[in-house]
Amino acid sequence: MGIVVMAGITYEIDDKAIVEQIRNDAMNAAKELVEKARLTAGQIVVIGCSTSSTLGNDIGSHSVPEVGKAIFEGLSSVFKPLGINIAAQCCEHLNRAIIVEHAAVPNAEIVNVVPQPKAGGSFATACYSAFEHPIAIEHIKADAGLDIGGTLIGMHLKEVAVPVHMQQTHIGKAILIAARTRPKFIGGERAHYDESLKDGYPKF
8 A cells, every 4th residue: 555645544455356345335325225215315324434443454454444434435326316414424523524415414513624534534534526516514314324344333323223134244344233213112002103104204
């Protein structure tokens, strides 16, 4: 790997086949999540991503802009045509703030920060560059999520989160954990429920 400087030390990859593999892994993960979580247009998927982990390094140690861009491209190739929105979770340096298209959350309270590879993360930086009208917000309640490399996305999921067991278990060398959400069951012994909502939110 050759070293470049961009808002702190970041890294490049000489073996482009690794980048292509990671892009394909992301695309396959998106396809599987859409099917298993029954995602539809207008819904939001929160993505937590450590590019360091995709290359087998400790989280936060080897930020790779090229890999962040590849993961975005793989996910977006599936989600965008379906009208599903990506919400990119930034790293701890930005308190896990969210980068998202303004149209997805038009009434959200915007905060002022622009992610960088070492202060936000390479994936969030790639999303900010690619989105038409990117904004940063502190909170979101997403319909589903992908955690690439153990970034902890639970704080940005709707209640109740349900694990999605994926055949695509890794993106690169990073462990992949997926989740969907469903409405809460409320009430007591006299309550009646719409059993179809066990599988997720209603599709109108």
